[in-house]
Structure formats: structure tokens, C-alpha cells
Amino acid sequence: MNEYKIPGGTRIGHVHLKVSDLKRSLEFYCDLLGFELMTTYGEDAAFISAGGYHHHIGLNTWMSKGGSPSPREATGLFHTAILLPTRKDLALLYMRLREAKYPLSGASDHGVSEAIYLNDPDENGVELYWDRPREEWPKKEDGSLDMYTRPLNMENLLGELK
Known part of the structure; x- marks a missing residue:
């Protein structure tokens, strides 16, 4: 196998989710989380965005209208991670929730x-998060990342709003 590495500027452009009720999903993603509706395809699909991009999230009922959530133990998408620009943005969304x-x-x-974790109305996982500045990322002695999972201090997070 060759030594090709995908370029560092590569991004995930969008996620497209099968949902059971488009109106209910738009209420969650637009009315609650604050995404902007960019366009719809009839009554069965919608494309939403942060900041006017053509779409960050596609929602459709083409094969899933009235369907039930996937079993928790099934393979598939674990969550959609939505990267916010600042810690204050995370605090504002937490307050809305x-x-x-x-x-x-x-x-x-x-x-x-x-990060804050929740499920959308179809029980698709959603992660709302912000990244600390790269120079603050914890490192192990060998220089690799020292990622961990500890409880988030929610009161400290809300301190961003003062």
C-alpha cells in the first residue's frame, strides 16, 4: 500500500440524515439548535446550514418517513459532531437546551x-463541542495526544455567559 495521506485541509462537508418526520427534525435543528433552512426538496427533504453555506446537514424522509429509530446496538452513525467556534457558543447552546x-x-x-451530547428526535446522536486551542491540548511524554473523558463542569461553562 502506498504512503498517501489525505491532505490536512480536507473537511467533512456535510452529513445527510434519514429522519421520520421532517417538520419535527427542522424544529430541532433550526428552532432549537439555530441552523438556518437553506432550501427544501418538496415535502421530503431539507438542507440546513450554519452561516449560509449551501448545507451542513441534509434531512430526508425518502426511505424513512414514519420510521422508527435504529436499534442502539446496530451498526451505523454514532453521532454527528457539530464544532462550534468558541466556548461561549457552547455555553449559549447549553443554556438554550x-x-x-x-x-x-x-x-x-x-x-x-x-462536548455536550444529546439525541435528535429520531435518536441520532448529536455532539455539540468546541476545541481548545491546539497549544493547550494535553500531551503524553512521547508527544502523542492525551485525550480523556471527564465530566464537564457545567457551572464553569455557564460562567462564559457572565
């Missing part, structure tokens, strides 16, 4: 990032 009494499935400090 808290005010809406939307259930979280977790909140973690990973050393390199801080």
Missing part, C-alpha cells in the same frame, strides 16, 4: 475539547 428542558445524554471534557 436547558431552558427548553431538552434532555442531554452526556457532557464531557476530553482535554482537547469540551
Whole structure:
């Protein structure tokens, strides 16, 4: 096998999710999380964005209208990770979720990032997170990353809003 490495500037452009109820999914992603509706394809698909990009998330009911969530133990997507620009943005979204009494499935400090976990209405996992500056990432003695999972201090996170 050759030594090809995908270029460092490569990004994941978008995720496209099968959902059971498009209106309910738009209420979650747009009304609650704050994504912007860019366009719809009839009554069965929508494309949403952060900041006017053509779409970061596609939602469709083409094969899943009225369907049930995948079993938790099934293979497939674990979660969609949504990278926010700042810690304050994470705090603002956490406050919105808290005010809406939307259930979280977790909140973690990973050393390199801080994250809040929840499920969308179809039980697709969603991670909302921000990355610490690269120079603050914890390292092991050999120079490799020392990522971990510790409880996220939610009160400290809310301190970003003061």
C-alpha cells in the first residue's frame, strides 16, 4: 500500500440524515439548535446550514418517513459532531437546551475539547463541542495526544455567559 495521506485541509462537508418526520427534525435543528433552512426538496427533504453555506446537514424522509429509530446496538452513525467556534457558543447552546428542558445524554471534557451530547428526535446522536486551542491540548511524554473523558463542569461553562 502506498504512503498517501489525505491532505490536512480536507473537511467533512456535510452529513445527510434519514429522519421520520421532517417538520419535527427542522424544529430541532433550526428552532432549537439555530441552523438556518437553506432550501427544501418538496415535502421530503431539507438542507440546513450554519452561516449560509449551501448545507451542513441534509434531512430526508425518502426511505424513512414514519420510521422508527435504529436499534442502539446496530451498526451505523454514532453521532454527528457539530464544532462550534468558541466556548461561549457552547455555553449559549447549553443554556438554550436547558431552558427548553431538552434532555442531554452526556457532557464531557476530553482535554482537547469540551462536548455536550444529546439525541435528535429520531435518536441520532448529536455532539455539540468546541476545541481548545491546539497549544493547550494535553500531551503524553512521547508527544502523542492525551485525550480523556471527564465530566464537564457545567457551572464553569455557564460562567462564559457572565
